[in-house]
Amino acid sequence: MGDLLLGAFALMLVLEGLLPFLNPAAWRSVFVKATQLSDGQIRFVGLASILAGMLLLLVWH
Numbered sequence: 001m002g003d004l005l006l007g008a009f010a011l012m013l014v015l016e017g018l019l020p021f022l023n024p025a026a027w028r029s030v031f032v033k034a035t036q037l038s039d040g041q042i043r044f045v046g047l048a049s050i051l052a053g054m055l056l057l058l059v060w061h
Contacts, residue, residue, distance in 0.1 A: 020027040034042070 019030070037045075
C-alpha cells in the first residue's frame with residue numbers, strides 16, 4: 001500500500017510539473033488568475049478535484 005501511495009504522489013508531481021515546464025507563461029497566467037479567485041471559488045475547485053479523483057478511482061477499480 002505504501003508503494004502505491006508513493007507512486008501516486010510521484011505521478012501527481014510529474015503531472016503538476018508539466019505545465020510550468022512546457023509553458024511557463026501560461027502557468028504564470030493561470031496562477032495569477034487563481035490568486036484572484038474568492039475562497040468559495042477555490043474551495044469549489046478543490047471539491048471538484050476531489051470528486052473527480054474519487055470517481056476515477058471508483059471507475060478504475
